[in-house]
Amino acid sequence: MxxxxxxxxxxxxxxxxxxxxxxxxxxxxxxxxxxxxxxxxxxxxxxxxxxxxxxxxxxxxxxxxxxxxxxxxxxxxxxxxxxxxxxxxxxxxxxxxxxxxxxxxxxxxAPKVVELLRSCLTANRQTHVLLTVTQASDEVDGLSTGDMFRYNGPDSLAQLADETAIASATEKIERYIQKGKSAPVEVLFADGRVVELFVEVMPPIPHVVLLGQQYDVYPLVRILNELGWQSTVVANPQKVTQALFGAANALVAPADFDTISVDGQTAFVLMAHDFKTDKANLPRALATDAPFVGVLGPRVRTERMLSELAEEGTPIAETDRMHAPIGLDIGATSPEEIALSIVAEIRAVLSGRSGSFLRLRQAPIHERD
Known part of the structure; x- marks a missing residue:
């Protein structure tokens, strides 16, 4: 994006x-x-x-x-x-x-392509699916190479005017939507004509919710901005500097936690550097559908949180969504390096990867059909 x-x-x-x-x-x-x-x-x-x-x-x-x-x-x-x-x-x-x-x-x-892309930027967080005609037979009325249109289900393909082509295209498009992957597809008509489409699946950009207000939030927000990701900082507005107001996409008071939009591309990072605050935020973050909840600090600190929460009647079930300590093991020591390790782990998890060395990966770097 x-x-x-x-x-x-x-x-x-x-x-x-x-x-x-x-x-x-x-x-x-x-x-x-x-x-x-x-x-x-x-x-x-x-x-x-x-x-x-x-x-x-x-x-x-x-x-x-x-x-x-x-x-x-x-x-x-x-x-x-x-x-x-x-x-x-x-x-x-x-x-x-x-x-x-x-x-x-x-x-x-009539810059239709530009306006379609613009609509993907301005719309609410959702997965956008765009179809681009890459090759079309002259006999296919209403379709020309370079045409782009939005896919919102089989009705979006009515212009194909062929039940066989619509069924063929829908099956292939839906398969790539399920994979969250963009790819070219070949659409076959009943009479043998062919149209080639590029199916572009654009999920929402990653959204990282930072629960904390200490100085190490700043390098993390800067990296998120460089990546073009969305950042929300949960902190007392009276305790953060004006610079953070301008850097983060949103600043939310702790009392308004429930107003934060959460989807399959959302990650929570607990980094308040205050034990009680992080302990209170952990069950709230895990109660959402976010696929990633990370806790800054040593493992023993998180284990203590979980123990106290269980004693207080709020047991936390074991889940792969929780990452504690947060971050990849890159030997990070400075706030900037720690921010790098955190963002790298989030990217790996959202991509379904392990975050290991590429030289150890037996498969190609990118999935292939």
Whole structure:
């Protein structure tokens, strides 16, 4: 979402006479620095925002975008970094992947793609599903390469006007929604026609709720801002500095804890540095549906909390959602390093990963179909 926000801001800031195109990674086969859904906004004046690779494909995409803009026609480009071809962009990079990039000129009079992306930024926390036509037969009325529309169920596919195609598309789209994964799909019509769609599943950005007001909250909020995540600080407003008001997305008084929105991308971090406060907050955080509840401090401190809560009639059942001590074991000592270890563990848990060394991972870094 951070990249989309930067693209929207750049589009809004460009001069009216400047033409633009949007490059989107719509398929990845094998290894690639960026995955499906990576984007860059390319202007005809040679500037761009975002990225589709680690910097190796952007220059060629710029030239291709200028051509697409001049022809007012979307184009699908395939970059193959697996072949030993001196004329292939990306050779020698060692990525060993095939990347499809859709480059679509943006209609200045009706920038539908921009507005659809903007709506994903401004809507309440929810999973957005966007469908982009990457290839369409000329015989399919009403669908053209580059078209983008929102998916809200089978009724969103009425324009396919073919029961077989709607059923085929719905089954595949719903499967990727369940996985929380973006991917290309092929839609088959009853008469043999084919439309290829890029299914983009965009869950809400991670939301980290920080229960504390000490100085080590600040580096954590700064890292969350750099990532483009959402941060909420639960603290007495009279005990925090004005700088924290401006840095965090929201500041909530402890009495208003129940007003915090919680979903499958929410993580709680208990870091009050006050035993009684953290002990009171632990059962409140675990009573929510948040998949991650972390407690700062040594294990013995949390064990004491659990023991006292049980004695007081509030036993805490064992759960994988609780992470205490919080953070990955990276040898962190400073507040900044501790913040890094905390955010890394949250990212790992929300991604369903262990947070171990990649060199020990037997499977590819990214899941493949």
């Amino acid at each position: 951070k990249e989309i926000k930067a693209i929207i801001n750049a589009y809004d800031a460009k001069s009216p006479e400047t033409k633009a195109a949007l490059a989107t990674v719509v398929r990845v086969e094998g290894s690639s620095y960026r995955r499906t859904g990576a984007r860059m906004l390319i202007m005809d004046n040679g500037t761009w925002v975002g990225g589709i690779s680690g910097g190796c494909l952007e220059g060629d995409a710029l030239k291709r975008a200028r051509l697409a803009i001049s022809q007012a026609k979307p184009t699908l480009i395939t970059y193959d970094t697996t072949q030993d071809d001196a004329y292939q962009i990306g050779v020698g990079l060692g990525c060993n992947g095939v990347i499809d990039v859709l480059i679509s000129p943006i209609d200045a009079d």
